[in-house]
Amino acid sequence: MEFQIEHLKIEFLENEYGILMKVFNDTIPLPGRTLLDTKDIILHNFNFVKTHFLKFFNSEIEIEEFHDVCLKIVIHYFYIYNLWRSYNEKEKDRDLKFLKKDLNHPNTYDMVMQYFKNKYPTEYLNKSSHFLNHPLDKLKKYEYNRDEFYNAFR
Numbered sequence: 001m002e003f004q005i006e007h008l009k010i011e012f013l014e015n016e017y018g019i020l021m022k023v024f025n026d027t028i029p030l031p032g033r034t035l036l037d038t039k040d041i042i043l044h045n046f047n048f049v050k051t052h053f054l055k056f057f058n059s060e061i062e063i064e065e066f067h068d069v070c071l072k073i074v075i076h077y078f079y080i081y082n083l084w085r086s087y088n089e090k091e092k093d094r095d096l097k098f099l100k101k102d103l104n105h106p107n108t109y110d111m112v113m114q115y116f117k118n119k120y121p122t123e124y125l126n127k128s129s130h131f132l133n134h135p136l137d138k139l140k141k142y143e144y145n146r147d148e149f150y151n152a153f154r
Helices: 035-054 063-087 100-104 106-119 124-132 136-151
Strands: 002-005 008-015 018-023 026-031
Touching (some): 026 063, 035 063, 106 124
Antiparallel strands (some): 002 008, 018 026
16 A cells, blocks of 8 residues: 655555555564554654644745655654554553654654755754754754764763
8 A cells, every 4th residue: 555645655565463664765664553544643643743843844944855854753753652562561552643742852853953964964954953943053062962972882
């Protein structure tokens, strides 16, 4: 089964364990999921994330890129929520709808920054700042602190 969200194509393949989702040249296993419920939740979560970030949308970012980043965020958290649900008995009834608090989670910042860093190596902080509606100096400080943290383990 295939469907589109904006310009983005998502393909689902059913197997004995659940489904495989193909998007952004990645294949993501979603154990215990069905086609219909996964499509509905992804659409719901995409609209939730898109609505939140649309408040900050401006001409600094192309609309296709905006949709790409929104879907990347949705897919990441959907995968994580589903893993918790699949592998942790305490989480087996977890709702897979996007949690508002995750909009400001460091993983969200990292995904946004990585997306723009890959496309615009010299302008990624500016574009990330616009997307996240986060002041540029605070985003630079966040990136510096994150790098310092990870470098401490090398």
